[in-house]
Amino acid sequence: MTTLSVDEADIAWGSDAPVLRGVSVEARPGEILAVTGTSGAGKTTLLSAMAGLLTPVTGRVLVDGEKLVDRDHAVRLGVVLIPQDNGLAAILTAAENISVAVVATGGTPAEARRRTAEALEPLGLSGQANQLIEELSGGQQQRTAIARGLALRGNVLLADEITSELDAANRQRVLELLKAEAARGVAVVFATHDPEAAAACTRELHLTDGEAIWARA
Template sequence: MRTLEVVAADVAYGDGVPVLRDVTVTVRPGELLAVTGPSGAGKTTLLAAMAGLLRPAAGRVLVDGEELRDRDQGVGLGVVLIPQENGLAAILTAAENVAVAMIATGGSTADARRGTSESLEKVGLAAQADQLIDELSGGQQQRAAIARGLALHGDVLLADEVTSELDAANRQKVIELLRAEAARGAAVVFATHDPEAAAACDHELHLADGDATLLR
């Protein structure tokens, strides 16, 4: 498993003013880090940098000491991102979305079939496996995206506001699933608005006014 490090990073979109300044945080295998802060504080921006979607304007993002330069490299290093907007293909079923992602990252057809079934079961979507994404509710779509992320068994798992559309029972279940990912050795980062969800994590990085403060 791999360690994720952000070292003195300024993160901006294009040539704009940095959204975040001088961020330093380390997430080790087995740890679950909550990233908190108000809307617009930069939670999604930080996770994008951690995933390799954004290059820091200054500083570095490291995965096991290797500087992360782009998303393809991140995928190769086992960095899995569950995006806030789910990123699912509307023309595919829930099961197909999971299976395609597994095969694209090197899984066999048999592994994809088995992993798809297991991950959809974990999030309570086994009965909706063959439904098109457009036929699912917002909460079900969010759970399908979570299932896809879990099926990839990343060394680093980045979950961006993945409980925002879920009821209390499903929110708790997802937190338990993220904790299980950490227990198997992944470094897990969970961006959330939910104080109870943040409290269930090992550490909390709070973002406000461009600054990042490690609260615990």
């Protein structure tokens, strides 16, 4: 059971002015925290800091009380990020993208094969396992990225706008999978601009004008 917290953080990209100021939030085991806001409000910025990709200008990000240093440190602590741009290797198949990630985080080849199959099946992608990423539609690529994130079986799951390319049926399928992750004790953070998706989450943090306001605490 892992808790990720952001403590009084100003978060910026490089030397730019902070996108977010004085943000404090806790992602708790067994819950889905929705992060909402308009485009440009800072949803990706907040998740990037939670994932160790950005170091806050002030304040800190903690995983079970341990200060997060960088992305490698976050990976070691079991913080999984499903990025908005999916981050898949176009020259690999759907299955290879997942298996490589599992092995890179300590899984055996046999484990990687099993977890890959288990992750693709509920997302309706078993038939696309051996297709190259560049051969898949945008929605199929997004679901592959989700499958990869689920196969890594982290303690914290950060999901950035992962339903934006999906139809209603697949969006509901993904929400059910996020709920299943929370049910096994994962702290899930889901950035979304979809009010219906946010309403299905445990709590909602709304970003506006550089600040974080609790819509549902």
